[in-house]
Amino acid sequence: NAGVTQTPKFQVLKTGQSMTLQCAQDMNHNSMYWYRQDPGMGLRLIYYSASEGTTDKGEVPNGYNVSRLNKREFSLRLESAAPSQTSVYFCASRKGLARNTGELFFGEGSRLTVL
Amino acid sequence: GENVEQHPSTLSVQEGDSAVIKCTYSDSASNYFPWYKQELGKGPQLIIDIRSNVGEKKDQRIAVTLNKTAKHFSLHITETQPEDSAVYFCAATRYSSASKIIFGSGTRLSIRP
Numbered sequence: 001n002a003g004v005t006q007t008p009k010f011q012v013l014k015t016g017q018s019m020t021l022q023c024a025q026d027m028n029h030n031s032m033y034w035y036r037q038d039p040g041m042g043l044r045l046i047y048y049s050a051s052e053g054t055t056d057k058g059e060v061p062n063g064y065n066v067s068r069l070n071k072r073e074f075s076l077r078l079e080s081a082a083p084s085q086t087s088v089y090f091c092a093s094r095k096g097l098a099r100n101t102g103e104l105f106f107g108e109g110s111r112l113t114v115l
Numbered sequence: 116g117e118n119v120e121q122h123p124s125t126l127s128v129q130e131g132d133s134a135v136i137k138c139t140y141s142d143s144a145s146n147y148f149p150w151y152k153q154e155l156g157k158g159p160q161l162i163i164d165i166r167s168n169v170g171e172k173k174d175q176r177i178a179v180t181l182n183k184t185a186k187h188f189s190l191h192i193t194e195t196q197p198e199d200s201a202v203y204f205c206a207a208t209r210y211s212s213a214s215k216i217i218f219g220s221g222t223r224l225s226i227r228p
């Protein structure tokens with residue numbers, strides 16, 4: 001089973017460029033999340049989607065947009081990249097049903113560098 | 116909203132000794148507290164979790180305790196082994212599909228041989 005797949009795994013951008021991080025899960029989960037991980041800051045929630053058709057802001061949404069394309073896919077877009085967005089980005093999914101809603105399943109991460 | 120604080124940020128213990136990582140949360144409505152382990156170059160993985168209707172949960176060498184009154188919970192690893200070296204994250208949330216899941220800042224655990 002693939003689980004949660006993120007692409008690309010590595011990306012280097014120049015300031016002002018745009019890009020989209022893709023995430024897909026094959027576990028038929030309802031909820032999906034985007035986190036960024038910075039040294040000493042832990043995992044900070046950018047956006048999440050509780051179910052297909054809904055998205056909500058997390059702790060650090062500024063500078064990002066998301067799209068829940070369908071139940072499987074949840075993309076994260078940087079419209080005008082800034083050096084402060086240099087980070088490792090993780091996508092995660094969660095069953096999101098009335099029972100067993102707890103566990104998050106993470107992808108392997110996407111390392112983004114903005115010069 | 117929820118805020119989770121985690122201590123210490125780094126922890127080094129002798130192989131075979133115990134390790135304890137502590138977290139506090141702010142939202143009294145939070146009722147689900149998972150712990151994740153992240154190995155180098157990988158995404159975090161759930162290792163144990165606890166819901167607010169119990170005070171302690173154990174799984175082999177790992178245990179988690181919860182004090183709802185004080186709003187803090189802790190991870191205990193006994194008889195530590197080299198493979199326990201990793202970054203550990205606590206989190207707090209409400210046990211529903213529409214909830215944000217807020218993480219602590221992480222603890223880098225190193226096991227000395």
